[in-house]
Amino acid sequence: MEKLKIAGGYPLKGTVRVSGAKNSAVALIPATILADSPVTIEGLPDISDVHMLRALLEEIGGSATFTDNEMTVDPSSMISMPLPNGRVKKLRASYYLMGAMLGRFKKAVIGLPGGCYLGPRPIDQHIKGFEALGASVTNEQGAIYLRADELRGARIYLDVVSVGATINIMLAAVRAKGRTVIENAAKEPEIIDVATLLTNMGAKIKGAGTDVIRIDGVDQLHGCRHTIIPDRIEAGTYMILAAAAGKGITIDNVIPQHLESLIAKLKEMGVPVEAQDDQVFVGHAEHLTSVDVKTLVYPGFATDLQQPFTALLTRAEGSSVVTDTIYGARFKHIDELRRMNANIKVEGRSAIINGGGQLQGAKVKASDLRAGAALVIAGLMAEGITEITGLEHIDRGYSNLVEKLNGLGATAWREQLSQEELEQMKNA
Numbered sequence: 001m002e003k004l005k006i007a008g009g010y011p012l013k014g015t016v017r018v019s020g021a022k023n024s025a026v027a028l029i030p031a032t033i034l035a036d037s038p039v040t041i042e043g044l045p046d047i048s049d050v051h052m053l054r055a056l057l058e059e060i061g062g063s064a065t066f067t068d069n070e071m072t073v074d075p076s077s078m079i080s081m082p083l084p085n086g087r088v089k090k091l092r093a094s095y096y097l098m099g100a101m102l103g104r105f106k107k108a109v110i111g112l113p114g115g116c117y118l119g120p121r122p123i124d125q126h127i128k129g130f131e132a133l134g135a136s137v138t139n140e141q142g143a144i145y146l147r148a149d150e151l152r153g154a155r156i157y158l159d160v161v162s163v164g165a166t167i168n169i170m171l172a173a174v175r176a177k178g179r180t181v182i183e184n185a186a187k188e189p190e191i192i193d194v195a196t197l198l199t200n201m202g203a204k205i206k207g208a209g210t211d212v213i214r215i216d217g218v219d220q221l222h223g224c225r226h227t228i229i230p231d232r233i234e235a236g237t238y239m240i241l242a243a244a245a246g247k248g249i250t251i252d253n254v255i256p257q258h259l260e261s262l263i264a265k266l267k268e269m270g271v272p273v274e275a276q277d278d279q280v281f282v283g284h285a286e287h288l289t290s291v292d293v294k295t296l297v298y299p300g301f302a303t304d305l306q307q308p309f310t311a312l313l314t315r316a317e318g319s320s321v322v323t324d325t326i327y328g329a330r331f332k333h334i335d336e337l338r339r340m341n342a343n344i345k346v347e348g349r350s351a352i353i354n355g356g357g358q359l360q361g362a363k364v365k366a367s368d369l370r371a372g373a374a375l376v377i378a379g380l381m382a383e384g385i386t387e388i389t390g391l392e393h394i395d396r397g398y399s400n401l402v403e404k405l406n407g408l409g410a411t412a413w414r415e416q417l418s419q420e421e422l423e424q425m426k427n428a
């Protein structure tokens with residue numbers, strides 16, 4: 001097991017290239033199950049979620065190769081093997097195996113998903129959708145059993161705007177008989193990316209990216225080649241990092257329209273930001289103004305950028321309030337930032353940051369993926385050395401993090417944990 005060490009205070013500049021979107025990748029890979037011939041996805045991020053899903057596809061009899069960020073999946077020999085435990089619990093997006101396997105085999109047994117703990121993360125809307133399509137869904141000892149004689153299109157109104165439920169229902173509905181209409185659908189760019197892949201495979205989908213998606217089911221889907229969209233959350237993380245510790249950083253391979261709410265907030269803080277084509281330049285501002293932020297569904301401020309943004313706000317003079325309306329308990333990074341001398345308190349769904357003080361390096365733990373990103377940013381701003389454990393969370397979503405940081409002039413490296421540190425973690 002490793003820890004990440006960061007020597008803070010180095011001025012960062014240069015260009016960093018963003019990888020393919022994790023939240024697309026984790027849906028695109030299960031979507032290949034629905035085809036009858038090989039599907040190739042280009043530009044995938046080299047992260048543990050991708051490798052975990054590749055292994056899960058192999059567990060059900062598929063073949064999947066991963067070279068130079070490109071995955072080719074041959075789904076022709078897959079069978080509906082139960083996946084109640086093991087890898088499915090290591091990531092959130094294993095829930096997409098439910099929709100994809102239900103769509104292809106009309107049956108599946110999948111363990112309840114893992115992923116970042118951000119407070120309760122129910123999947124009732126996914127289940128509501130599968131049931132509306134004609135499936136029986138039961139939860140037996142932590143695994144979801146899905147079965148249908150036939151899937152039939154239906155009109156499904158989501159009570160909560162959910163990225164996962166929208167995509168999962170889409171995955172099952174593309175092979176259902178007749179028309180499915182998803183109302184109050186999520187509008188995140190990753191949903192459009194998944195719909196694009198499915199359409200290239202022969203599916204009939206209209207309205208992805210709006211709150212009403214219409215799907216006309218087809219009998220068969222075929223292989224194709226698809227290029228994934230860039231990761232707006234990774235891009236946003238580097239933009240925040242640039243505002244926190246940069247002296248002029250270009251973030252390359254970005255769709256700036258995906259980041260409008262973050263760009264607006266950075267500008268409000270006094271950070272110079274220029275977007276051009278597929279790049280965003282973030283300049284240096286000596287003084288940052290405090291701002292209030294509320295997370296919302298897309299195109300609002302992404303909850304996945306809330307934690308990194310909180311780290312940045314420790315540099316802004318005055319008091320800022322960050323409210324997470326999506327995950328009211330997404331504040332596990334706050335105690336760790338406090339260890340680094342940040343002045344922050346949590347009240348209900350909000351964190352109140354009194355910024356302007358100097359962060360100090362400390363030994364901290366990433367409790368989840370974006371908490372990890374927040375600690376990396378804090379470590380780059382801090383005086384002295386920061387040691388971050390819990391790297392298995394960070395590795396779920398950030399490709400080549402150390403290489404990318406050091407490419408900007410940071411001093412960051414990974415080290416094995418000592419026997420004593422491993423013992424301490426076991427007893428913690």
Ligand SMILES: CC(=O)N[C@H]1[C@@H](OP(=O)(O)OP(=O)(O)OC[C@H]2O[C@@H](n3ccc(=O)[nH]c3=O)[C@H](O)[C@@H]2O)O[C@H](CO)[C@@H](O)[C@@H]1O
Nearest residue numbers: 023093120121122123124125126160161162163164165326
């Ligand atoms: C793999 C992936 O794409 N993960 C993203 C996805 O997670 P995920 O798809 O799990 O998040 P959702 O969009 O489903 O969740 C949004 C809100 O709806 C609630 N909800 C969701 C489903 C449901 O059946 N019932 C219910 O009540 C959730 O608890 C949450 O409060 O979107 C989140 C919100 O943008 C991001 O933080 C995650 O990075």
Ligand SMILES: C=C(OP(=O)(O)O)C(=O)O
Nearest residue numbers: 092093115116304369370
């Ligand atoms: C919460 C996240 O991921 P997941 O839904 O995969 O746990 C995230 O990407 O910030």
